[in-house]
Amino acid sequence: xxxxxxxxxxxxxxxxxxxxxxxxxxxxxxxxxxxxxxxxxxxxxxxxxxxxxxxxxxxxxxxxxxxxxxxxxxxxxxxxxxxxxxxxxxxxxxxxxxxxxxxxxxxxxxxxxxxxxxxxxxxxxxxxxxxxxxxxxxxxxxxxxxxxxxxxxxxxxxxxxxxxxxxxxxxxxxxxxxxxxxxxxxxxxxxxxxxxxxxxxxxxxxxxxxxxxxxxxxxxxxxxxxxxxxxxxxxxxxxxxxxxxxxxxxxxxxxxxxxxxxxxxxxxxxxxxxxxxxxxxxxxxxxxxxxxxxxxxxxxxxxxxxxxxxxxxxxxxxxxxxxxxxxxxxxxxxxxxxxxxxxxxxxxxxxxxxxxxxxxxxxxxxxxxxxxxxxxxxxxxxxxxxxxxxxxxxxxxxxxxxxxxxxxxxxxxxxxxxxxxxxxxxxxxxxxxxxxxxxxxxxxxxxxxxxxxxxxxxxxxxxxxxxxxxxxxxxxxxxxxxxxxxxxxxxxxxxxxxxxxxxxxxxxxxxxxxxxxxxxxxxxxxxxxxxxx
Numbered sequence: 001x002x003x004x005x006x007x008x009x010x011x012x013x014x015x016x017x018x019x020x021x022x023x024x025x026x027x028x029x030x031x032x033x034x035x036x037x038x039x040x041x042x043x044x045x046x047x048x049x050x051x052x053x054x055x056x057x058x059x060x061x062x063x064x065x066x067x068x069x070x071x072x073x074x075x076x077x078x079x080x081x082x083x084x085x086x087x088x089x090x091x092x093x094x095x096x097x098x099x100x101x102x103x104x105x106x107x108x109x110x111x112x113x114x115x116x117x118x119x120x121x122x123x124x125x126x127x128x129x130x131x132x133x134x135x136x137x138x139x140x141x142x143x144x145x146x147x148x149x150x151x152x153x154x155x156x157x158x159x160x161x162x163x164x165x166x167x168x169x170x171x172x173x174x175x176x177x178x179x180x181x182x183x184x185x186x187x188x189x190x191x192x193x194x195x196x197x198x199x200x201x202x203x204x205x206x207x208x209x210x211x212x213x214x215x216x217x218x219x220x221x222x223x224x225x226x227x228x229x230x231x232x233x234x235x236x237x238x239x240x241x242x243x244x245x246x247x248x249x250x251x252x253x254x255x256x257x258x259x260x261x262x263x264x265x266x267x268x269x270x271x272x273x274x275x276x277x278x279x280x281x282x283x284x285x286x287x288x289x290x291x292x293x294x295x296x297x298x299x300x301x302x303x304x305x306x307x308x309x310x311x312x313x314x315x316x317x318x319x320x321x322x323x324x325x326x327x328x329x330x331x332x333x334x335x336x337x338x339x340x341x342x343x344x345x346x347x348x349x350x351x352x353x354x355x356x357x358x359x360x361x362x363x364x365x366x367x368x369x370x371x372x373x374x375x376x377x378x379x380x381x382x383x384x385x386x387x388x389x390x391x392x393x394x395x396x397x398x399x400x401x402x403x404x405x406x407x408x409x410x411x412x413x414x415x416x417x418x419x420x421x422x423x424x425x426x427x428x429x430x431x432x433x434x435x436x437x438x439x440x441x442x443x444x445x446x447x448x449x450x451x452x453x454x455x456x457x458x459x460x461x462x463x464x465x466x467x468x469x470x471x472x473x474x475x476x477x478x479x480x481x482x483x484x485x486x487x488x489x490x491x492x493x494x495x496x497x498x499x500x501x502x503x504x505x506x507x508x509x510x511x512x513x514x515x516x517x518x519x520x521x522x523x524x525x526x527x528x529x530x531x532x533x
Contacts, residue, residue: 003111003135006095006142011088018081025074032067040064069171073156076178080152086204087145095138102131109135129365130300133323137226140409141203148202182209184216191403194222210234219305221403225322232303233290239308240283247276278339279312285342286314299352305400310375312338315400316345317369318352322407324367326355326414328528329401329438333421333445334384336376344370347420350514354525366528373400377422385487387450390426391433397426398434405437414530418442421474421510424449425488431457439463440527442502444520445510447477448488454498465500465527467520468493469508502533 040060048056102109107117107128113135115128159165159174182205185197198206209217210231217223218231250273289301305315321327328351332344348368355366374393377384404415417438419427428449430436440463443449454461468475478491490497503519513520523533 001139001143001146003095003099003109003113003139006092006139009088009092009142011085011092014081014085014088018078018085021074021078021081025071025078028071028074032071035067036064065168066166069166069168072171072175073159073165076174077153077156079178080149080156083202083204084145084149084153087149087202088142090203090207091138091142091145094141095135098131098134098138101134102128105131107131113139125363126298129363133320136323144199145203148200181205182213184209184220189222191222191399191406194220194403195224195406198223198227218303219307221399222406223403224407225302225304225317225320228304229302232306235306236283236286236303239306240280240287243276243280243283243308247273247280250276278337279308282312282314282338282341285345286316289316289345299349299356304369305373308338311378313373313375314338314341315369315371315373316341316348317367318348319365319367321367321369321404321413322409323365324413325364325411326366326416326529327369327404327408328355328366328416328418328524329369329371329404331371331374331397331417331419331423331426332376333419333423333426334377334380336372336423337378338372341370341372344372347514350516350521351418351524351528353516354521355528356525358522358525358529358531364529366525368528371397371400373397374426384422384447387425387429387488390422390429390450393426394430394434397430398436401436401438414439416440416442416528418444418524419446419449420444420513421447424492428457428488428492431459439530440465442467442524442527443492443499444502444513445469445472445474446492447474448486448490449492450488452485452490461498462500464492464498465502465523465533466492466497467502467504467513467523469504469510469513469520471507471509474510500533502527 043056043060099109102115105117105124105127106119107115107124109115109131113132115132117124117128156165156174159170164170181201185193189197201209206227210227211234214231214234218228218235220228250269286303286306290303293300299319302317302320303314304317304321305313307313330344330348330351332347336344348370352366352368355368359366373396375389377386377389401415401417405412415438417427417431417436417440419425419442421444424443424446425448427436427441428443428451431441431449432451435458438459441457441459442465444467446466446468449457451457454464457464468478475493478486478488478493480486480491483491483494485491492499493501502523504513505515505518505520508518508520512518514524515521527533
């Protein structure tokens with residue numbers, strides 16, 4: 001579908017058609033009521049009996065059933081026309097907004113969607129790419145709306161032509177289907193099934209769900225990035241207001257509780273205040289990234305998941321993984337939580353910038369995702385000494401990675417999974433037990449990945465990489481006593497394990513593999529774009 005086609009789309013005809021159908025439904029209802037009152041009711045009250053009466057009443061009941069079915073079908077057609085009008089208006093507004101933003105940025109959009117600009121600043125290329133994707137999204141939504149509405153109207157036209165629309169069972173099924181179209185698949189549905197359901201909705205139905213049931217959309221694997229982002233931004237604002245309100249109500253905590261022997265037992269109110277402030281900090285850090293993409297490339301940010309359960313969880317993407325050529329998911333380790341997400345998001349930005357540099361002008365895009373979608377241990381001892389948190393994260397990480405494949409558009413992307421510290425155990429155990437649909441795996445500062453043999457990771461061993469800095473204090477935990485391996489299996493940095501070593505700069509410690517222009521920073525970009533370190 002062309003830009004001009006969408007811009008010039010006139011949906012007043014749809015409005016008129018809907019008004020016509022509404023008038024038809026009203027008139028038809030009046031006709032049915034009059035027929036029932038003047039014919040059916042009079043015959044039933046006449047006292048007529050006998051075999052002829054029995055046959056006549058059966059015929060009348062059948063005819064009444066057909067009229068009611070036709071009434072239902074007419075109402076459904078009216079609903080489809082209303083949906084079509086809203087959907088076209090939405091995609092038209094989406095396109096107009098994107099074109100307006102391009103004009104304001106000094107970028108010219110040609111009728112075929114190609115973009116040009118006079119400014120030689122490199123950031124204009126990034127802006128143009130982002131705007132181009134928005135235009136493509138609007139045109140894709142327009143095509144989708146056209147196909148979905150056409151398919152639904154053709155169904156009712158066929159019902160009318162064949163007489164199926166007069167069958168009570170068929171009409172009831174159509175009515176039930178219309179009533180459940182916006183009901184998401186159950187929790188057992190795969191991301192591919194969720195994506196199929198989402199694609200069956202019109203843009204108007206999708207927007208209705210995003211704005212009225214964001215909690216059912218924002219964290220659902222299989223729902224595309226842009227929809228999840230819209231829903232989660234709504235949830236982010238709502239949850240911030242709720243937390244701030246709770247904090248205001250609590251006020252100052254009371255005196256600490258005193259236990260037996262005058263021992264101080266702490267103050268539950270104080271703990272809750274600390275948790276709320278921590279989560280508010282994380283929310284504000286995420287909002288800052290959403291509002292202001294990081295220099296120098298200003299690559300857009302998307303919120304793919306968010307909640308404040310426990311220590312809080314968030315999934316934040318730099319660039320759109322549904323349209324990117326390369327997608328890297330970063331799983332942080334011990335102490336990761338909502339309140340500390342800023343540092344983890346910064347790592348994703350650094351890797352996106354490194355991947356841009358590694359692409360070396362190829363114009364291929366890389367999306368990098370901070371995945372704090374699990375309950376990470378908040379202390380090394382004893383929390384990080386056990387694998388329960390990693391085991392509990394397996395299904396969620398697998399579903400997310402499967403969802404990335406389901407929602408990606410066009411040629412499958414080159415996908416990389418990266419785990420840092422305890423996060424590498426999370427990644428390794430998910431790969432071992434669930435199998436992750438990724439092309440490469442990177443383990444950074446790893447204490448072990450839950451396997452003794454690289455083949456247990458269910459991936460090409462040549463695409464498994466490990467980074468271990470010369471100042472990283474995780475080494476003893478990974479090596480174990482006498483080099484026998486730590487509590488999470490073999491040391492992935494041991495040459496015998498078989499992983500490819502990622503170069504690191506001298507002095508690299510546990511948390512600084514992502515320093516700009518360091519050896520590991522450069523290597524991460526090359527790996528993310530499908531290369532070698």
